[in-house]
Amino acid sequence: MSKCDQCIVREFSSLKALNKDELLKIADCKSSYTIKKGEPIFTEGENVNGIFCIKDGVCKLTKLSANGNDQIVKLITKGELLGQRSMISDEPVNLSAVALEDMEVCFIPKTEIMGLFNQNNNFSMNVMKAICVDLKEADDHLVTMAQKSVRQRLAETLVYLQDTFGVNPDNSLKVKLSREELAGMVGTATESCIRLLSEFNKLGVIVIAGKNITITDKAKLLRAVN
Amino acid sequence: MSKCDQCIVREFSSLKALNKDELLKIADCKSSYTIKKGEPIFTEGENVNGIFCIKDGVCKLTKLSANGNDQIVKLITKGELLGQRSMISDEPVNLSAVALEDMEVCFIPKTEIMGLFNQNNNFSMNVMKAICVDLKEADDHLVTMAQKSVRQRLAETLVYLQDTFGVNPDNSLKVKLSREELAGMVGTATESCIRLLSEFNKLGVIVIAGKNITITDKAKLLRAVN
DNA sequence: AATAAAATATGATATTTGTCATACAACTTC
DNA sequence: GAAGTTGTATGACAAATATCATATTTTATT
Structure with missing residues (x-):
């Protein structure tokens, strides 16, 4: 013991x-x-x-x-x-x-x-x-x-995960959530979550490699919500 | 004192x-x-x-x-x-x-x-x-x-107000909120709140008389959310 | 009572988000 | 390693909600 x-x-x-x-x-x-x-x-x-x-x-x-x-x-x-x-x-x-x-x-x-x-x-x-x-x-x-859009909430959730649980040596988020779980944090449909992640990816503010998500431009990610 | x-x-x-x-x-x-x-x-x-x-x-x-x-x-x-x-x-x-x-x-x-x-x-x-x-x-x-629609939240908020703060002799909700405040409870735009109240009114589950709101069919109001 | 200001209501429209269908990828299990 | 299962991705579309404009009603102020 x-x-x-x-x-x-x-x-x-x-x-x-x-x-x-x-x-x-x-x-x-x-x-x-x-x-x-x-x-x-x-x-x-x-x-x-x-x-x-x-x-x-x-x-x-x-x-x-x-x-x-x-x-x-x-x-x-x-x-x-x-x-x-x-x-x-x-x-x-x-x-x-x-x-x-x-x-x-x-x-x-x-x-x-x-x-x-x-x-x-x-x-x-x-x-x-x-x-x-x-x-x-x-x-x-x-x-x-109650007040923010799904898009904003997803962006803020990603930043929260990075700030609270940190990153791996390759800078990807340490906590690994499935898309469904991430949607469950944000309070949205899984498909919406996936779609928005793709968008953020195309905007160049995050990089997606399977389950690994890396925030490459935190400031722009938080601004990229409109 | x-x-x-x-x-x-x-x-x-x-x-x-x-x-x-x-x-x-x-x-x-x-x-x-x-x-x-x-x-x-x-x-x-x-x-x-x-x-x-x-x-x-x-x-x-x-x-x-x-x-x-x-x-x-x-x-x-x-x-x-x-x-x-x-x-x-x-x-x-x-x-x-x-x-x-x-x-x-x-x-x-x-x-x-x-x-x-x-x-x-x-x-x-x-x-x-x-x-x-x-x-x-x-x-x-x-x-x-996070999980319910504005419509559901408004319906539930009205019922909450009735159950928690009671009704006047004419059965209208005792607590008087402006449409803006009601929207602020539900977490929606004031116009959306007003529109949904009108709908509930037309559905016959509430009666609106200025600031006075009366729930006439609580069960149907809670069901009327889809 | 007349006027101004604020609150409520509603139409038109744009935007956001959800849903359903389907495809593809990754991972298990035998 | 084939077949099934689960997770991820994306298109097409529908539904919900927000936004902007404007009218109407109510309330406050003079």
């Missing part, structure tokens, strides 16, 4: 407020999982009863819309926690989490977290602040969805 | 966790305001440094989009608190709050709230849960914006 106090990713989440004793207690009751690409960590409506700490990999948080499409609400990567809202609300999870690449995650049961909540004020404050960040981002995202 | 322990609306917010002493302390440092219809309570980017408790009236939370449109993110009514996220994040407010009707609000300074946060666990837990509800609603709202 690996030790939480030696786990580097905890430094990036609310868990950084915990002291050595508290971390040892967590290490004792946590369970570690390997999730393969494409597998779910949890599914909308499930009772999770705890939080996941992402040690490695990226996953998508999705919600199935009435029309049968999976909308990607958010991407989560190493260092972040998953399932906090549902744990605090004491409700089933509202979103599904599915691995976009092979992942390492730890599960910490709710009872443990709630205990720390009461004894360590910094920790609960950190969690609260993290949820506040999520809320602000969700509100902003909502405005983007 | 009115006394918070006799204020009925506190029963509907996180403040219900406070005891008599704590309420007396709040009553001492709070300030009461009357906000006239159309006036802002606060504006995007402002430092608020406290929370507002809505004693009466309804306001809209809006965000100015890059294209110059005001997107209405949420409506807030009596019994609810305003500015919690910004206070906890220690940031300027992300949204503007503007009165849709004459309002009575109380302002409680941040120092006071943060004091209660540390001494009353139920209170801080209530606030945290309220923010979790907001986050869940924002995520769901986001999916609606």
Whole structure:
């Protein structure tokens, strides 16, 4: 069993407020999982009863819309926690989490977290602040969805992917999404997404090589939306 | 100065966790305001440094989009608190709050709230849960914006207004929004909103009489979206 | 009450986006 | 390596929505 106090990713989440004793207690009751690409960590409506700490990999948080499409609400990567809202609300999870690449995650049961909540004020404050960040981002995202064109949203999504998850040595986006998933982030039909990517390609602002997308002119890409 | 322990609306917010002493302390440092219809309570980017408790009236939370449109993110009514996220994040407010009707609000300074946060666990837990509800609603709202047509969103918005804020004796929606504001909730152009309202009217699912809108066939309205 | 200003309504049209069909490419599986 | 399956691409077209113009109605102001 690996030790939480030696786990580097905890430094990036609310868990950084915990002291050595508290971390040892967590290490004792946590369970570690390997999730393969494409597998779910949890599914909308499930009772999770705890939080996941992402040690490695990226996953998508999705919600199935009435029309049968999976909308990607958010991407989560190493260092972040998953399932906090549902744990605090004491409700089933509202979103599904599915691995976009092979992942390492730890599960910490709710009872443990709630205990720390009461004894360590910094920790609960950190969690609260993290949820506040999520809320602000969700509100902003909502405005983007409501007010911007599909074209704009796709351009901004590509830039977001580059800025947040970085690029490979050949400058292509590190996070690999299928066209369907990219459409699910943007909130559009897969064909529309493909068509717009082709357009961006022809405009010379991105280069497409199979699943690899490279932004070659970020400024022009963001301007190329009208 | 009115006394918070006799204020009925506190029963509907996180403040219900406070005891008599704590309420007396709040009553001492709070300030009461009357906000006239159309006036802002606060504006995007402002430092608020406290929370507002809505004693009466309804306001809209809006965000100015890059294209110059005001997107209405949420409506807030009596019994609810305003500015919690910004206070906890220690940031300027992300949204503007503007009165849709004459309002009575109380302002409680941040120092006071943060004091209660540390001494009353139920209170801080209530606030945290309220923010979790907001986050869940924002995520769901986001999916609606991304996946549903303008027509569907307008229909659902009308039903939401009826279910949440009720109707007048003549069955018309109690909350009165201009066509521009309604378009701002739906995330569409004002003309499109007006056109769709006319269509719904012709379909016989709503009746329009100036600013008064009456839903006459809720089930058909929700079905009338294709 | 007269005038101005703002909000609502509607037509005409352009643009954006979705849908359906089909082709091709890439990847699995046997 | 052949056949099936899935993902990507593109054309043709339909539908939804935005934009611009203009009329009409309502509301505010003097």
